[in-house]
Amino acid sequence: MKNSFRQSMTWLHTWAGLLLGWVAYAIFVTGTASYFRPEITRWMQPEVAGHGTPIDAARLAARALEERAATAPRWFADLPDERTRRLLLLWQPAAGRFQNESLDPATGAKSTARPSMGGEFFYRFHFQLLLPHPWGRYTAGLVALALFVALLTGIVAHRRFFADLFLFRPGRIALRSWLDFHNVAGVLTLPFFLMISYSALVIFHNLYLPWSAKLLPPEKPAVTAQASPSSPTAWIAPAPLDPMIDEAARRWGTAHSIHRIEASDRGTARATVIFTRSELDSVSLRGRDQLKFDGVTGKLLDDRRLSATDGPGRSVHGIFYGLHLARFAGPLLRSLLFCLGLLGTALIASGLVMWTLKRRPKLATAGAGGRFAFWLVERLNVTAIAGLFVAIAALFWANRLLPVDLPSRLEREILCFLVAWAAMLVHACARRTPAAWREQLLLAAALFILLPGLDALTAGQHLAAAGRTFDLAYLGIETFFVVLGASLAIAAGKVARRVTSEGEAREGGARSASTLHANAADSAAPSSPQEVTS
Amino acid sequence: MSWLAFALAYAGVALFALAMKAHQNTHRALFGHAADSRQCRAFRCGGTALLLAAALAATHAFGWQVGLVAWCAMLTASGFTLTQLLAYAPRFTFAPAGGLLVSALLVSIFS
Numbered sequence: 001m002k003n004s005f006r007q008s009m010t011w012l013h014t015w016a017g018l019l020l021g022w023v024a025y026a027i028f029v030t031g032t033a034s035y036f037r038p039e040i041t042r043w044m045q046p047e048v049a050g051h052g053t054p055i056d057a058a059r060l061a062a063r064a065l066e067e068r069a070a071t072a073p074r075w076f077a078d079l080p081d082e083r084t085r086r087l088l089l090l091w092q093p094a095a096g097r098f099q100n101e102s103l104d105p106a107t108g109a110k111s112t113a114r115p116s117m118g119g120e121f122f123y124r125f126h127f128q129l130l131l132p133h134p135w136g137r138y139t140a141g142l143v144a145l146a147l148f149v150a151l152l153t154g155i156v157a158h159r160r161f162f163a164d165l166f167l168f169r170p171g172r173i174a175l176r177s178w179l180d181f182h183n184v185a186g187v188l189t190l191p192f193f194l195m196i197s198y199s200a201l202v203i204f205h206n207l208y209l210p211w212s213a214k215l216l217p218p219e220k221p222a223v224t225a226q227a228s229p230s231s232p233t234a235w236i237a238p239a240p241l242d243p244m245i246d247e248a249a250r251r252w253g254t255a256h257s258i259h260r261i262e263a264s265d266r267g268t269a270r271a272t273v274i275f276t277r278s279e280l281d282s283v284s285l286r287g288r289d290q291l292k293f294d295g296v297t298g299k300l301l302d303d304r305r306l307s308a309t310d311g312p313g314r315s316v317h318g319i320f321y322g323l324h325l326a327r328f329a330g331p332l333l334r335s336l337l338f339c340l341g342l343l344g345t346a347l348i349a350s351g352l353v354m355w356t357l358k359r360r361p362k363l364a365t366a367g368a369g370g371r372f373a374f375w376l377v378e379r380l381n382v383t384a385i386a387g388l389f390v391a392i393a394a395l396f397w398a399n400r401l402l403p404v405d406l407p408s409r410l411e412r413e414i415l416c417f418l419v420a421w422a423a424m425l426v427h428a429c430a431r432r433t434p435a436a437w438r439e440q441l442l443l444a445a446a447l448f449i450l451l452p453g454l455d456a457l458t459a460g461q462h463l464a465a466a467g468r469t470f471d472l473a474y475l476g477i478e479t480f481f482v483v484l485g486a487s488l489a490i491a492a493g494k495v496a497r498r499v500t501s502e503g504e505a506r507e508g509g510a511r512s513a514s515t516l517h518a519n520a521a522d523s524a525a526p527s528s529p530q531e532v533t534s
Numbered sequence: 535m536s537w538l539a540f541a542l543a544y545a546g547v548a549l550f551a552l553a554m555k556a557h558q559n560t561h562r563a564l565f566g567h568a569a570d571s572r573q574c575r576a577f578r579c580g581g582t583a584l585l586l587a588a589a590l591a592a593t594h595a596f597g598w599q600v601g602l603v604a605w606c607a608m609l610t611a612s613g614f615t616l617t618q619l620l621a622y623a624p625r626f627t628f629a630p631a632g633g634l635l636v637s638a639l640l641v642s643i644f645s
Contacts, residue, residue, distance in 0.1 A: 163554075163555065163556060164556055165550075165551075165554065165556070165613075166547070166551045166554070166556075166557065166613065166616050166617045166620055167556045167557070167617070167620070168617045168618070168620070168621040169621065170621055170622070184613075184614070184617050185614070188609075188610045188613045188614050188617075189610055191606045191609075191610070192606070192607070192610060281597060281599075281600070282599055282600075283599040283600060283603060284599075323603065326603075328599070328600050328603075329600070329603075330596075332536055333536075333596070333600065333603070333604050333607065336604070336607045336608070336611055337607055339611060340607055340610055340611070343610070343614060
């Protein structure tokens with residue numbers, strides 16, 4: 001039994017952290033990448049060259065929808081902006097399911113870009129984990145909950161971290177520096193982590209707490225019944241969209257402007273057209289402006305903020321949703337949040353590695369089951385932490401190497417990701433731990449560093465065009481590949497050095513004895529310094 | 535203005551570090567002796583003032599909603615930068631605070 005509050009909390013921190021740590025790590029890596037979802041898409045679909053203004057794109061969308069689905073009761077158009085070079089049309093025919101089509105945002109012609117999920121892959125993986133519908137979101141919710149628990153219990157378990165704030169002692173003994181890093185990163189990213197894990201739970205509150213909607217009184221008067229998209233008895237010609245687009249341009253300007261157009265109940269007397277503006281200046285996702293037009297006469301009915309009629313629950317939900325997605329963040333703040341995401345990723349990784357470091361001294365006396373569990377955790381650590389980067393690099397390589405007109409190319413890119421990750425699991429099982437760490441980190445480093453070269457060979461004309469127009473998204477990603485690769489190479493080198501410098505590591509073991517966190521598990525560590533990997 | 539906010543945040547956390555027991559070695563290297571309790575209090579007051587000023591600068595740069603988010607992110611970023619400098623280049627921990635502040639003030643005056 002755990003005989004003190006702190007020991008119980010430490011126990012919970014250890015096991016919640018370990019069991020969901022691998023998934024949490026993958027979710028964190030992909031979530032961090034999702035901060036730059038449109039930019040990743042830009043790199044993975046280099047053929048999409050320009051984007052024009054949202055107003056021009058809105059006109060193109062209106063024309064294209066008229067050509068493709070003149071009698072469909074519902075239309076949607078997602079318009080491009082400075083970051084997103086995508087013009088997505090969605091329509092629901094009178095009978096049947098939604099159909100969609102991507103257009104080249106500059107010309108309005110059918111998009112000729114290579115089929116690829118682009119940044120959307122990271123975004124979807126982040127909360128769906130490639131699992132069938134509700135299960136990915138349930139798993140992600142469980143991980144968010146575990147992360148939240150691990151945070152709160154971590155504050156108790158690592159209670160010294162305020163006294164040791166800003167303190168990082170690298171290179172003495174492995175556990176000491178990992179623990180220092182875990183503490184420093186933990187306390188510094190605490191606000192970010194709390195916000196991210198809590199908002200993750202809030203976003204899908206309807207999925208995780210479906211009963212709340214039944215128990216709580218509704219905040220909004222019931223919406224007038226949504227018309228079913230059945231075919232209307234007599235078609236009433238809808239008003240053309242172009243004058244409405246002009247009106248939106250007059251009110252919102254051309255740059256930070258229309259984000260989405262939605263036309264409902266087309267062909268009936270109730271037809272409406274709603275223009276939503278892209279959000280930028282407010283944290284809440286509900287802080288967006290909307291224009292509502294009568295779909296038959298084309299008259300402006302309403303100009304308001306989405307949040308104008310929100311009750312407290314919806315407002316709070318909108319704020320946390322907005323905080324999580326960080327659409328409000330400009331390039332500078334976005335990069336800063338990206339760095340926080342990386343730091344959080346490293347925090348989870350250091351916790352996972354520490355689990356093995358602390359248990360290695362006791363391995364000699366462990367039973368067969370304990371030894372197997374230890375072996376398994378080490379393998380999964382290598383695969384989850386280092387192997388994921390190999391898999392991501394493989395995805396980018398597949399994006400450039402698979403022929404553009406390959407059938408089901410989009411799925412095959414993802415298959416390459418999964419196959420590479422599985423191969424890393426096999427590799428981790430086949431090799432000794434230090435070698436597995438070093439080789440996978442080096443492989444990931446090489447793959448990332450060589451990516452710009454591969455890009456120049458396979459998509460040279462796009463790279464050259466990006467260089468001419470000083471396309472910051474494209475060039476920034478290329479630079480980041482190299483930086484990431486170099487960091488992975490340094491990490492691989494550190495792993496290698498630690499394996500060979502046990503004598504040096506032995507110094508300074510004594511002074512850390514009093515400050516090592518937690519309980520009995522620490523007692524063996526200072527006298528027998530353990531390497532990260534050996 | 536966001537540059538100024540970061541500079542203020544960095545100077546603030548650096549002052550806090552000077553007041554901490556765990557970093558008295560660094561204080562000794564800079565001033566020849568450990569900080570006494572009066573100095574520690576002064577460092578903490580100064581640190582608080584700088585962090586509040588950073589919050590003001592951030593809200594001025596981004597508006598209060600986004601500014602508060604940016605302020606939190608900058609606290610983390612400056613804290614992590616400080617940690618790395620204290621670990622790997624302790625002599626160059628506090629000079630950048632001054633340099634950053636001066637450059638940020640110049641930038642915000644002339645832009």
